[in-house]
Amino acid sequence: MSSESARVCWPVPASLSRPDGPSCSPLARSKIRQGKSMAVSETSITSEKRFSDLWERSLELRPDVVDGDGNSYEVIFPGVRNQAAGPDFRGAVLRRDGRTFGGDVELHLEQSGWRAHGHHADPAYDGVVLQVVLRLARNSDHFTGPPTATATFPERLVESPSLPEISPSDLEALGIQRFFAKSAGFRLELDAGVSPDQVVYQGMMEAMGYARNRKPFLALSRSAPLLLFTQLRDEPRRTAEFGVFAALAAAGNVLERITPPERGQIRRVASRLGACSRLSGHDWSMFRVRPGAGPVNRMRAIAFIIAAGLGESLSERMQAVFECGGANGLVRVVADAPHIGRGFALVIASNVLLPCLYAIHPSDGIISEFRKMPSPPSDSVTRGIAKVLGERIRPANAAQHSGLHALAKSRSWPGRN
Template sequence: MERLMQYVWQHRLLVQTDLVTVDGRRVSVIDPGRLNTDAGPDFFNAKVKIGDNLWVGDVEIHVRASDWHRHRHDGDRAYDSVVLHVVDKDDTQICRSNGEVIPQMRMACSPEFHCRYHELVDRADIDLPCAREIPELSSLHLTDWLTSLAYERLYAKAGHIEDLLKQYAGDWEQTCYVILARALGFSTNSEPMERLAMSLPLHFLRKHSDSDVAIEALMFGQGGFLEKAPKDDPYVATLDREHRFFAHKFSLKPLQPLGWKMARMRPHNFPHRRIALLARLVASDSRLVSRIIKSEGVDALRGIFNEPLTGYWATHFTFGPASERSYECLSRSSTDILLINVAAPLMMAYGTLHGDEELCSRAVDLLHDLPSENNSIVTLFGSAGIGSKDAFTSQALIHLRRNYCQPRKCLYCRLGHRLLAAKARR
């Protein structure tokens, strides 16, 4: 409740004509002040007119006036600068440490505001509580917010890459290898894929880049797939033999179970083929980062990840019987997801760290040029009237859903703020 009151004060959502102190003096809020996120009064340097006097100082907000004493502000000189105490319930008079009475005001806000706030935040049974009011918002306001969200998500991904880069002492190729592995997990197996890549450093694998079998043996062996694979499969026997050799030679420690998921999954999406593709990309290209940042256009970037699987994995989804025909490893939509989650963030991170604004712009352009993702989040917002025409927009919607809607941070969402502000002033 107190956070909601702070929000109302900060964004001037009070009904100004109803503002009076508990002793009847008119209050005008000239400047609500700066929100304090540390110890001390809630708002610094506010300007309020109380009666005929202009006050410049701090504002403290409580649900009950008696919270002032409960929080022991009455003996704290840090609160002597408070010029107005804003409360929901006026249950006591409060004073400074020297005994001076501090002006106190009950927060006047539309009852509809409180009702709508609780509808947005507390209705866990509704996926998108604001859906019926979204069509009322202007397209300009909506576009502006989605643009900010898309950039927020892209910069967050670039920031993650920068963190990995520090972890790997500035090794761009190792960093790219790890984010590529995670992206190839396609959400369902992203964590196991990332942990597998981290357990097998790229420089170690590159020592055996002349042998696809050696790299696959290391990956499938460390991933725990060879233990349950059919022993009568000749290729499994070869990989198992190679893995045992490397495990003994380099003292490789087996990983804890990585929690691979395959239930209710189409064979095309089994992790086996994703690992096989990762092994193929590692073996075939030692300068993946350079290729990504130098490639221009969607088709050129797609070509980097469209590495065909040959040999055993051309006709297998997993270990065991072969398929009747061969399949491409990645569909067009799956390849585009790699461009969204690997290429664009990598370009943004590289451009940011090297001061290359043109590369940063290309990262954004890439998202505009890619088609929209097709998932449950995009569908949810589409049913509420927010369509998605490209990956730039779909990434914005994913960020909105995961970082604002699901944690119910409606107060920090521009759409939620717009809707709440309209209710507060009615």
Template structure:
């Protein structure tokens, strides 16, 4: 018998090469409304699935194994990242214990072999099937992409404006209860945390308020300001003292490590009992460049070279004749911890919405106009897997370039508000496709 691997089973689930009537191993009827999106092995295999389990709609993740025992062999029962799993799909059942999540919930199990459309050796994931990782089962608007790509781009950019408006509203609300510098500082930390370490970065912002940090930097040389900022940020983050491995990861020599730790000992007394525990940070499968240690050091570099304060410097750069260039230089010049791609994401997701909200709050029409003009002119970034998947889902084989940050953000907005919750009937792309057919 041919050896079957988990990638084959993932393709079977992705294609739904299964009978219509399914039952879990404990006898409950199961209908797959949406099989979810393959995650490339980062956490549960499929995320965002929608299942009708014994008459109840259940949304969550699906984990696939050849053997049911793989759940425990891979340690998923100890990993909180798998607490969203609602179905364990296995090739063959196991009479042993059922899959139990870290939070104690028992996961329904589906044995796939009895429901396959043929012997698994006959399964052929050929060109007729969508590629593994595709969002949907059929493309949304390939005809529009082929004949009216400009219409699709307008829809994407309008959706990007909606996404921006939501961010501006959120920041405006935050500005009503906190000083502008604290709001901006917290948003920068949030962006530096990406999705995997936002909780930890949020905790740093809350435990080490910006005004307390700034007060310990004023009047110092740029080098001492960096050491002080690094000491306080890393200390509160729970990274001090640095291990040799962490120092190497941060490209910090022994003398610099000693200087940073000395600043934490001198200045960090009020926060020594507020240090974050290591469990806050998600470090598994984390790229070295995205390690929260390096992200905190990136912020320390920015804080070390402020002239007019965090908000003052940002508004000055927005009013520069070339604000995009000025902001890119502020974020990346002499900052080994922040690359151009992530800097662009910070400009799009933090800087522009903050400046729009702050300009509105202060009644600074010049600042608001400059921020709006910056938004209109921002090019697309390097893109990410979700943007590429959404374009593929909409356009199919037809290439429609994503050239602006507005369009890029719009694609993310459409995926979050339309694709993920399966609200196709509300999606403007679907309306455009229907109008094309009519």
């Protein structure tokens, strides 16, 4: 994909105008008209992390972003800081020559960083619409890559442009909409003939991958379906748990991440169950993945949950837990598994189990429990938006937390193209 094709026109609200617009205070407008930016010194930047910290505050700091031909770029939205592999910022919105466009932004101290880091050969960077650097190369005319501009960050008495006001009730409404959208996705699976138990299992498996490994975990749930484990229903609990884990580890091709003594036993058990390798070991990402959150430990966690109820329907079991203990009951079932913890259990219960149960048996009680659930821990998306909003929004419940995610993907939010 070329940088031109990645650019997307974006209608920008008046409230996101330049700082000399109506959202700026009279004092700041006066200083700008007089050409007094009150610049003390240009910020000293010695690392890409420091560069990223400053770029994330672009709405506040208003950097001068200029390319080698003297064209200026206005930062409407710096994008959401990317914690995974790929460009530094996702979904930025920029304006040049009166044209507004969106895409990804990559930061480097030197222009040569683009090729030095191998981005020119990595499809993950095809959506980069601007490389922002501190220093252009002397032969920048011969540079092959996305448009490149330098950024300077003077200290200015300029207020950041005001963003649309977002109230907690607005966030909650967005979160409820996102809940219904997730539930509708599960309903499509059911309508396509997938069993309720398999739908719940697939949803939990995908969630186990969190941000980095969602796709391989979803693929694994289909190559090692829940029905495979019914062979273990008459086994003792610990034996069944190891059997489920062995089947997942073999089908997921993660045996090289397991110590040799256990590896041989896994192969024997997986062979008896008929589990075979369907994924490549390269399908799994370990980039910025905590050891406890890696695929092997997450497979152990889901094996614990599945083995606890092999003699009964998974979906009916979760429904019974909900009817007895509400959303907190579902959280406890997941949190009891090894390598999970309450925070991640909240994520799974609010994003998978409740929407799944609603798809199977819609009820107002499920929505009510969703609104009462505590907020899951903050993540890169919610932290990024909170910084842009000036920490004005702190989700009080799961619905508001989900609303922040919905806002990040909404066309009413700058940076979504």
